[in-house]
Amino acid sequence: MLNNGAVDRIFHALGDSNRRAIIERLSRGALSVSALAKPLDITLAAVVQHLQVLEESGLVRTEKLGRVRSCQLHPEGLRVAEDWLANRRGLWEQRFDRLGELLDGPVPSRKKART
Template sequence: MANLDAIFHSLADTTRRAVLARLALGPASVSELAAAHTMALPSFLKHLRVLEDSALIETTKSGRVRTCRLRPEAARLAEDWLGQQRRLWEARLDQLDAFLAQQPTDEGRCDEE
């Protein structure tokens, strides 16, 4: 099960976001994903582990090839949370807008002293 904190932790890193962007195009082997990054394979594998732990990706092994796939259902959890936050702030801003619209204006005032 995806955990919202783990998802946002995963998304906080440039390398992991790049992996997710690549996997949005389709499954890829670990070696294919790692080739796009200038880091040692063990370091890259740690990034994949974080993505797996957050349930954003899944890996399968066939022979000696480990393939990664995107799990979009986990990203939906973050998308739903962000949507709730957007609706909350839009409502608050609408209330502020309505409040400010009710305030008297200073149209006749001269700001020069």
């Protein structure tokens, strides 16, 4: 919602399977728009729209040479998503570590009941 817009756009972009398919193919190397479109049983125009979303989210960069637009993956975008996920997971697993501490030995003095 009123989130960090970048993360928002990235995860929204990743939420569509056609867009993930595009990312998947681009991870093997740069491709033109029509090359990307071929295996995708949607129209070229739809692919262009997906590419707009991907580019605005920072996951893909494109450059037009002559009449062909070349698209490549921009891995830093993927990094942002990865970091977000790793972070949440980290926090969660950290809790288990603390639980381990609690079980291991009596904590100095701290009492506050919750759930």
